[in-house]
Amino acid sequence: xxxxxxxSLTIWFALSFLIAGFLGCKQEPASSAPRPVPEVQVLxxxxxxxxxxxxxxxxxxxxxxxxIRSQVTGIMKERFFTEGRDVRKGDPLYRIDPVPFQAAYLSxxxxxxxxxxxxxxxxxxxxxxxxxxxxxxVSQKDLDDAVAEELAAKAALEAARGDVVKAxxxxxxxxxxxxxxxxIERTRYxxxxxxxxxxxxxxxIHQMDPMYVIVSAPESFLLKxxxxxxxxxxxxxxxxxxxxxxxxxxxxxxxxxxxxxxxDVGLRAETGSRQARVVFPNPDRVLMPxxxxxxxxHGVSKPNAILVPQRAVQQGAKGPVVYVVGEGDKVxxxxxxxxxxxxxxxxxxxxxxxxxxxxxxxxxxxxPGAQVKPVQTxxxxxxxxxxxxxxxxxxxxxx
Numbered sequence: 269x270x271x272x273x274x275x276s277l278t279i280w281f282a283l284s285f286l287i288a289g290f291l292g293c294k295q296e297p298a299s300s301a302p303r304p305v306p307e308v309q310v311l312x313x314x315x316x317x318x319x320x321x322x323x324x325x326x327x328x329x330x331x332x333x334x335x336i337r338s339q340v341t342g343i344m345k346e347r348f349f350t351e352g353r354d355v356r357k358g359d360p361l362y363r364i365d366p367v368p369f370q371a372a373y374l375s376x377x378x379x380x381x382x383x384x385x386x387x388x389x390x391x392x393x394x395x396x397x398x399x400x401x402x403x404x405x406v407s408q409k410d411l412d413d414a415v416a417e418e419l420a421a422k423a424a425l426e427a428a429r430g431d432v433v434k435a436x437x438x439x440x441x442x443x444x445x446x447x448x449x450x451x452i453e454r455t456r457y458x459x460x461x462x463x464x465x466x467x468x469x470x471x472x473i474h475q476m477d478p479m480y481v482i483v484s485a486p487e488s489f490l491l492k493x494x495x496x497x498x499x500x501x502x503x504x505x506x507x508x509x510x511x512x513x514x515x516x517x518x519x520x521x522x523x524x525x526x527x528x529x530x531x532d533v534g535l536r537a538e539t540g541s542r543q544a545r546v547v548f549p550n551p552d553r554v555l556m557p558x559x560x561x562x563x564x565x566h567g568v569s570k571p572n573a574i575l576v577p578q579r580a581v582q583q584g585a586k587g588p589v590v591y592v593v594g595e596g597d598k599v600x601x602x603x604x605x606x607x608x609x610x611x612x613x614x615x616x617x618x619x620x621x622x623x624x625x626x627x628x629x630x631x632x633x634x635x636p637g638a639q640v641k642p643v644q645t646x647x648x649x650x651x652x653x654x655x656x657x658x659x660x661x662x663x664x665x666x667x
Contacts, residue, residue: 308630310593310642313574313620318610320502320568326483326514328559330474331547334448339441340364341465344457351454355446355473362470364463366442373435379428387421394418450475474557479550481514481526483563484541503569507531510567512546517560524549528565574620575613580628581606590620591627591634593642599627601636 342364349361394414400406446452450473457463457470496502507528514522526548535542546563548555555561581588581604588606591599604619620626625642627634634640 305641306633307641308627309645310625311628313624315572317571318573320570323564324483326481326563328555331478332475334473336470338463340438355452359446362444364442369439373439376431376435383425383428390418390421477550479555481546486541510565512563515562574616578612581614593625599634
């Protein structure tokens with residue numbers, strides 16, 4: 269009897285545990301509430317026309333660089349200018365000892381007078397011989413000699429006049445004057461030195477207003493530019509319609525705009541780039557020869573461009589990515605090509621289409637493939653939340 273009672277009790281406890289476990293399993297799902305769908309802010313993609321403004325490093329140089337050399341050989345007597353200062357066109361710079369050239373000029377003038385007297389004598393002699401030939405008082409040879417003497421006297425007079433011109437030129441050039449307005453360098457020669465004509469460099473004048481800025485565009489940029497023009501991805505007015513704006517090394521912007529006025533006809537073999545020249549007014553002498561600046565070009569625009577807020581572009585394993593809300597409000601991680609950083613936005617070259625919805629806030633709530641509740645926004649996104657990693661502008665800057 270004890271054995272049967274114990275067996276019945278064991279069976280009863282087992283059934284009680286089974287029933288309790290079954291009831292617990294049935295009640296557990298009812299106790300857990302469904303997870304809410306995360307809410308994210310999205311911005312619809314739209315096409316825009318935006319400026320295409322490439323930047324290049326440039327170096328400033330004077331618009332005219334004039335070397336000052338003497339036209340005559342002689343001893344330098346005086347220097348009139350102060351080194352490193354402004355000179356005006358026509359200002360005296362140097363004087364070469366004029367005494368030998370004054371003497372040469374007077375001698376040349378005297379030879380002109382002698383030649384004129386000889387020509388008068390030759391003409392008078394010819395006038396006497398001609399009637400005598402008709403009376404057969406002289407021979408034909410006498411007439412021919414008189415004609416030849418007159419021609420020789422004319423030639424001597426012309427040569428003497430040429431000597432006067434040369435002597436006057438040399439005398440005038442003993443005073444060397446500035447051919448342009450500009451800033452003058454230090455002198456290479458001082459008083460008492462022998463100066464050789466057309467050989468010795470005395471000094472250099474730099475015209476500082478306007479100034480040139482020389483920039484170099486790499487071949488890769490030129491090839492891409494050409495492809496974009498052909499494919500009508502950009503609207504280009506022509507290189508000689510472009511203007512430039514200077515940014516200095518301290519970040520300040522030059523107040524005057526420049527005009528591109530010359531470009532090399534080909535590439536430079538040593539650098540594989542094409543040089544261009546931009547002319548800038550320089551009334552206040554802010555630009556200096558040799559100065560390095562950044563030149564941003566204006567005039568080209570890019571139609572059908574896509575701009576997305578900076579925060580929407582993240583750094584993925586293979587490069588820039590964005591979160592896109594697709595069909596069924598499900599999140600997709602999309603590889604994109606972010607090319608140019610413009611203020612607080614990225615220019616997307618590839619990877620997005622008009623009308624798609626890009627996530628601009630709520631990244632920490634979503635994973636690829638998850639369903640979300642998109643809330644459309646047209647305002648700029650808030651500052652990045654902790655834990656997000658927007659794409660930095662460094663490696664994808666404009667070209």
